[in-house]
Amino acid sequence: MNFDRLIPVIRRLALEAGDKIMEIYDADDFEVKVKSDESPVTEADEAADAIISSGLRREFPDVALVTEEQAESHSLSAKNFLIVDPLDGTKEFINRRGDFTVNIAYVEDGVPVRGVVYAPAKGRLFYTQPSGDSVEESGSFKKEAIGKTTPISVSSPDNNALMIVASKSHRDQATEDYISKYKVKDSKSAGSSLKFCLVATGEADIYPRVGRTMEWDTAAGHAVLHGSGGHVVRFDDHSPLTYGKEDYANPFFIAYAPGVELKEA
Structure with a gap:
């Protein structure tokens, strides 16, 4: 996988899906259905999945794609694959609490090596750079132009607090x-x-x-x-x-x- 090519694509698709999700989120009402495992699914899940999966298949047609909303993909077996949750936190979405995300990742030899997490209602966008280091982007989130990015790193934890x-x-x-x-x-x-x-x-x-x-x-x-x-x-x-x-x-x-x-x- 060419990570210099992958990262701009998954960042853009996450933003496009986020725009569609927020369009539905801000509407007066939206449809909620129940899947076979009794978990909820909304038209936002399905619309975001259509945007992301079509984009990934167009850009990376030879890479296996697993996505939550397409049950037939759950039987795929591949060493390296793209994996998508177009709207994680559907219950948060339904209850209009804002804590939902768009998720796209690339797995290599059992390890998620690159990914993007976009929380459109929170205005927070996190992703890995082609190098593998993670950043948070701020600004207006233009689709074709990356804004200001800030490197992020874990804490130095105090086990007493x-x-x-x-x-x-x-x-x-x-x-x-x-x-x-x-x-x-x-x-x-x-x-x-x-x-x-x-x-x-x-x-x-x-x-x-x-x-x-x-x-x-x-x-x-x-x-x-x-x-x-x-x-x-x-x-x-x-x-x-x-x-x-x-x-x-x-x-x-x-x-x-x-x-x-x-x-x-």
Whole structure:
């Protein structure tokens, strides 16, 4: 994969999808349906997926594409592939809470090596550079012209005063029990893959996820975090979280800044 070519493309497609999502978000009403796994899907999910998937297939026709909204892609098996969640945080979108993101990543040999996370309602755009380092872009987000970018890096955590971020929609007792193992200075909730980005920017030290996720939920945020110096490991044995698994389902995991003394499950 030519990363100098990939990054401008996925950045632009994320912005285009974000514009469409916000057009629907700002409307008086929008349709909400229920998928076979009982999760919600909106016309914004489908419209964003159409923009991103058509763009990726046009630009990279020989690269496998896995996307949440196209069930037939979930049976693909490839060493290297693009993976998309066109609207992560659908519940946040439906409830108009703003914590939703557009996610596009490229996985190579089981590792998300490049990615973009765009939170259109928050006006935050994170992505990996062709070099692999992560940045946050600010400004008006023009499609064809990259604005001001600021390198991002993880915190230097204080294990006696950790900053923890956890899911807004899925924060349950198991999550609280695990968080209680740490000495916590502050704890915040956030939706979607924004949690990875808050660790990537040093706004949080650790994000534990004790609940079901799929690879398209996490790959782009994982890439951004990796590019800022962070890690994502399995909850059970603290080995690296890998991609391309059967059915693209993740085990529980922990995203964190190096220096956090991880507790056992």
